[in-house]
Amino acid sequence: MAEHKEFELRLYIAGETQRSKTALENLKRYCEENVKDRYSIEIIDLLANPQLAEGDQILAVPTLVRRVPVPIRKIIGDLSNEERVLVGLDLRERS
Template structure:
């Protein structure tokens, strides 16, 4: 019997900061959605924040470049900058998958 259901019950809260509808922003969102569907099933929420519309929101998560992905929950908070095209790097960076040696 699996007593560790905590990880399965966790809803991953992900925040993607972009600046407009650029190719990098579109790619980052598409890559993120694909990784989440493949690895987190229905246990995630993606909030997209366009800094051209809400520039004041960059300060809260100390966003210096876009696109930037911020994992809010589960802790620790993690950030990944770029179009998220390297799946292994993204999954390891978010602690979804352990690093392979």
């Protein structure tokens, strides 16, 4: 995923838990529906790379970080609340 996309997303998880699976599935679905072909998703497993938690100041997992476009946004949770995710990613106006 070296090429630059309009939406560069990072999903931090801690192991292959049900919650992280749910989060990833939800995220992919929203992206396909809203920003198809304009996004990239990088998955970081903190159990494998604990040192990476510091960089994006990750406390909660799962955490979705929108790195591009700026400003950086963070959405935590299993992303089951579609409305909030889309608002958080600035894909929908806050109602």
